[in-house]
Every structure is written in structure tokens, then in C-alpha cells.
Amino acid sequence: MRFFSFTIDQYKPMPVEVEVSLVPGVPRFQFMGLPDSVIKESELRIKAALRNSGFDMPKGQQILVNLRPISQRKKSEGMDLAIALAYLYASDQWRPSIEDACELYAYGELGLDGCCRTPLDFELNEDVQGPIFLGKVLGNSKGEFYEVHHLSKLENLPFRINGNMNEAMERPQLSHWKFDPSVGRLLAISASGEHSLLLAGPAGSGKTTVAEALHSLREDPTKEQFRESKIWNRRLGHTIKWRPLVIPHHSTPTLSMIGGGVPPFPGEITRAHGGTLVLDELLEFKNPVKEALREPMEKQTISVARRGKMTTFPAKSLVVGTTNLCPCGDFVPGNPVSCRFTLGRCRSYLDRLSGPMADRFQILSYSDKWSGSSEPKVSLQNIYSEVKRGVEFRHRRGQSIVNGQLDIDSVEISDFIEKEILGAPEGLSRRRLRSTLVVARTIADLEESMEIQPEHIGEAESYTLKPFLNLKRAFI
Template sequence: SPLLADVPWVYGELGLEGEVLAPEDVFRAETEMGSEILLTGTSDNAFPFNTVQLKSLKDLSQIEVVSAQSVNQLQQASAFEERYFCQKSAKLMAIIATGEHSALMVGPAGSGKTTLCESIPPLLKSPSIKEKKEIRRWALAMNWPLEDRPFVMPHHSTPNISMIGGGIPPMPGEITRAHKGVLVLDELLEFSNPVKESLREPIVSGQISVSRRGVKKEYPADFLLLATSNLCPCGQLVPKTYNSCRFSLTKCRSYTEKLSGPLADRFHILAYSHLWEKKEEVALSQIKEQVQQAQAFAKQARQQELVNSKLSTAQILATCDHFLSHGGMPEFTGSRRRFKAVLQVARTLADLQQCEKISLKQVQTAMSYAQLPFMELQQIFA
């Protein structure tokens, strides 16, 4: 076949009858062949590279040219089916996904916190070619599931060495598996303190250092962190309604103290799920459309490739309107990190509204996501 003569790479398995099959590890070929075409066997899987698939050696004319596809295209499409959210949670999801802002959802059990977190990955933009290669390189090296964007949701009983990495010789952990993807910590306060506090480094730097018996390794850990938690052991405590909880004030206070100030400060957004309406009327596909429009606006208006959570304070201040940039910024109390989070969320709100300049109203709205809820949490037992 003339077509087969032009294919530079061949990798497949032969059956007893001469049939050609795609090997299970055929994805490894991409690290060697780059953007070239691979001749392999037939497969029901979607490959992230172009293939020529041969059915049998008995008839070399039985070939099919298959274009590259996203590995989890079908998974993302099915995630949109029959999933709806209330207005408040839909807006929150659009903000998180557009700017890739780390977020902590707290509130009573059964209020939709976990469902919201699980619905974020389909909303995120596809990784760049460079990011895809990085994701696949680690997945193939560690025999992890191969996904466009990793989605990692470890159990709260996961030990520190499995979560962060380590051992002899040192090996990467779950947070490296989530690199360039989403890490969801369901019931955050149930994780051990060493696990929780070790997250502070990768949230800021995008990598994690692991030392064991004099051997130090650095692993990538640039992920979107989403977390959920109850505010007390029974799960019913909400701000300003302490009588909804059946435990003592002392026990509830000790439970919330499991969230240290430095770790809480790493989250851009804190949301209370008891405030979400029961009426679910916004489809996930509608939220996805909002996110795509906002990201396209940012790219067109500012030639911006980075998501807003990666922008510096100076970069964002340069996009504020004249009033804000000349002393009109609202009075702010809190850390520099908290101020930066407010600005980053404000930039995302402006993009969702397709505004080139950040307005005072958008900063005030951003404070309702990135500052005021944190202040309320600090005063929950006041």
C-alpha cells in the first residue's frame, strides 16, 4: 500500500490469525515520534496522535486513517449530561474554572460540595501541547491513568508518603499525579496535619521537594486545588447558626482549628454551600460556554496565555480602571496573599463580563469570594 510506505513509525501486536492489534502501551510511542504518524493495529481507544490502523497482514488494503483525538473527549461530553446547578454555584464554578482559582467549599453534608468539585475538570481549558507531553511522560513513567487533565481525589486516610512522595528510593506521590490537573481533597480537615501542611509548598511553587536519607528529589506539583469540609464533626454547623450543631462549642472549635491560617490563606476562594439555592437551573454546558468566552476574551484583549491565578499583583493592577489605579481601591485588611487573591478573582470576574478594565464593583464582588468569607470563618465562634 502506498500509504503504508509513508508511515515512519510502526508498533503493533500480531494475533495467531495474522490480525494486527494496538498494544496496551501504545501511548508510549508519542514520546518518541512527536507529531508523526504511527502504524498500529485496530483499537477502540482514542489516541492523542494520528494513526494508520491495520486490521490484518492478510490484506494490507484494510487500513483506516484515524485523526488524533482527546483522550477524555467522551468522558467530558458525558459529564455535561443531566447535570444542573443553582445560579450561585454555577457562577462560582465559572469563576473557579476561568481563572483556575483554588477553592475551599464548606458547609453541611449533602449540600453539593463534592458534586461541584467533580464537575470542574470538564470546564477547564485543554492543556497546551507542552503540558500534554508533560502529563503523559509522568503517566507513562509511573503507570498512572492517562488523561488530558489528571483528576486525583485521594481518600483522607492516605498517608503522607503516598500523598507527597518519598520512600527509598524517593518516588512521587498523589500530588505529582495531579500535576497540570485537579487535586480534590474531600473532607479536608480529616486529612492528617502533615499532609495538609505539606500542601503549602506546591500550592505556591508548583513543585514539591522530597528528602529521604540524604537524597533530595524535586517533583512537579502544579495543580488546581479544590477542597471540601464540614465545619464540625456532625457536619451541620453553619456560620451564625450554632444551634444547628449537636456538639459542644469546644469540640466544634477544635475541629475548625484543624485548618491552619497559613493553609487557609493559600486558597483563593472560600464558599459556604448552605447559601446555595435548591433550584438547579444552569446546565454544565452553559457554564462551559461562559468559561470559554471569558478565556477567549482574555486572550484577544490582552494576548494572555496564563490563567488569572498565575498573574502577579503588578500585572493585574495594570488592568484596573483609572479610579482604582489612582487611590480608589477599597480599604483592605489581610495578608498580601489575600489581597493578591482578591485582585486575581476580580480579573476573572472582569473577563467573564468581557471588561478590559477591572472596575470597583468587580473588586467588591471579588472580596465577597476571596476575603469576606475568610473573615467570617475566623469569627464563626465569636
């Protein structure tokens, strides 16, 4: 495959062949063939565009770029795209799928974010519309093209992509863990409906294990979802093979968690986009960090304003929090207080969890109820089979969006259920009522029921209402 671009000679575009070879050395571009300063500066633009589009840069390899004919000085504002494509071809990350193509012409300026723009110094003809054109030559070098392709972003290449960006997803293997039936039911409901979950209870009761197991039980992402998650992780220097699992340390500052800086860069919540964000030891996070997560947990995006400019990053993830409720870790609402610390100190520790933050979690479960059961344990494989059944039934109902993201008005309920919901205890937010409805919808899917039944509401309330009421009444 030969790649061509154009140089401007006396205000006319002249073809230039772009050759790229990878050799051992310092990972940087080395230009040959009398390029001008604009072409030399393209190294930094191309590197940033490739990284931000999800492609790899070489490690321990120098990128030699030869512009032919070598005796002619090259002046061009749109050679970025051809150099980038020639590099992707040489590094086996991309292959054009145009039939019988042996020569490919490309001309376009790359932005740092991978956007392709039309250079001001070149026009193909008046009939061409769109920022960038790609195509194969008709058999001459006079700028006549067919099969013209327009490109807005480098990541949207209209041809077949090889290498890491086309890797098949590798679902994590289910471990041999076994859980109490009550924990298995909790995992099946949360994984099937993708409901945010807060696990609270004594230290050593398996909260983190349950959170990690929940991630492995989730539905496979679509190709587009996986590609988007992979691109954002690549931008932050991480490689994933399935949904990302992000477990930031509780000392993580606000800037690293939600993003920011000048220019704004994404944070951990964006790295978890499309995956699972586990906030282990939630109450140990600083209050500004916890409160900053309230908006993205609700809107599934995070907007950062710096120097008068607003940047929005995706933040669509399943958030799972784990925490102790007092300094010694033994306190659980409804149980006799056996903490060695004073009541005032326990209350002060629990005050780290604000009401609005707790309200963002659709499900709250106390881990003290998980141990000591004499019932047979449930394997992750059996739980996953139940999750698949619930997901498949949801698709059969014609619903593509997961239940955890439904609006309260999107859940169909009978008049009897509506009266029962409206008769819920006072003082509960609309968010609590929504959580009850969407969790009940998930329970109905697991039971393969087209309609939500009263028993589904009753079970949902044991996850979405009663634990929160007990938490409110703690230390009263």
C-alpha cells in the same frame, strides 16, 4: 524498517542488525545472537526508560531480540537505544518520519529515566556533536551517515509517535446537572481563571458534585501540557485521556500524597499535574498531609530531599477542597449554631484547618447558600459557554497565563482600585489581596472588560475576603 546498531570488534564499530518480535509469553526480553552481559542487563534499563518516557510495555507478550549476524559475539555499550526503538516500532507505538527511510542506525545508552547518553566505546567522527545520533545509511555499512539527529531523552524522539502517546484528547462529556445561579457563577469564575477553591458547608449539600463539575469545565490543555500529564500518569501506572482528575482518600499518608522514598518517587499531587486535585473531606486528612501541601500549592512544584539529593517533581494543578466545619457537619459561619456537639468540640474540629492552609485557597464558598433558591437552574452547558467566553477574551487581551497564576504586580488596576484594595480590613495577608485582584481580573474577563471596575472588586471580595473573615470570627 530495519534497525541497526554497532558492536565493538577490535576497537572498531561493526554494524549489527537488531530484530524484535512480540510473541505470547511472559513479558520480558529474550536475547539471541551471542550478546555480552552488558547487552543482557539492558533489559531492565530499557523497561524503566520506556515506562518513564510514557510508553507502554507489553502485557502477556514476550519480546524476542535477535542480533545479527548470529555467529558473532556482540560487545556494546550503546545497543540500548536501537533495541528500544525496534521494540517501539514492533509494538506500533512509534514510526520514523524520515522520508524513504528503510534502514535506521541508532547507538546510545539509556538511563532509567529515559535519558540518552553517549557511550564511551564509540565515536562517529569529530564533526558529530550531541549525545546520541540517529540516521539512515548512505548505501554502505562503513558508518557513514547523513540526516543525523541528536536525542537527549527517549520521550523527545524527533520522529512521528504513534499509539497511545499520540491519542487525541477526549474531553469529558458535560453531565446534565443543573445548579443554582450562584453556584453557576462560582463555577464559571473558578474554571475560567483556574482559581483554587475551598467548599465548606453542611453534609449532603453537593460540595463534591460541584468539585467534579468544575474539573469538566476547565479549558483544554495544550498538546505539550497533555503529553506531560500523560507521561507522569504513565509513570505511576495510570492512563488518562484528558486532564487528570485525582481524588485521594483522606487516609492517604504524606509519602503517597507528595512523594518521597529512596530513590524519590512522585506522589498524588504530581499525578494531578496539569489537572485537578480534589481534597474531599479536607479536615479528615492528617495534619502533616495538609501542611505538606502548602508549598506545592504555592510554587506549583514539590521538592523532596533524600540522602543528600534533591528531586523536584511538577505539581501544577487546580486544588479544590471540600469539607464540613464541625463534627455534625451543619455548622456554617454566620448562621445560628445548631450542632449537637459542644462548642469546644466544634472549635477543636475547626482548628484542624490552619490559617496558612486556608489562605492557600483563593476562593472560599459556603454551600448552605446554594439550596432553596426559587430562581431557574443553570445547566453545565450554559456555564461552559460562559467559561469559554472568559477564556477567549483573556487570549484576546494577549494573556496566555491563567489569572489564578498571576502575581499581584502583574494585575493592572487603576489608582482608585488600588486605594480601595489598600483600604481593605486589617489582618489580611498579601495573599488575600492577590486573590482578590486575580479573581476580579477573571470577573472582568467574563464581562469582557479590559479594565477591572469597582463592581468587579466588590464581587471578588464576596469570594476572597468576606468568607475568610467570617471563618476567622467563627465561635467568637
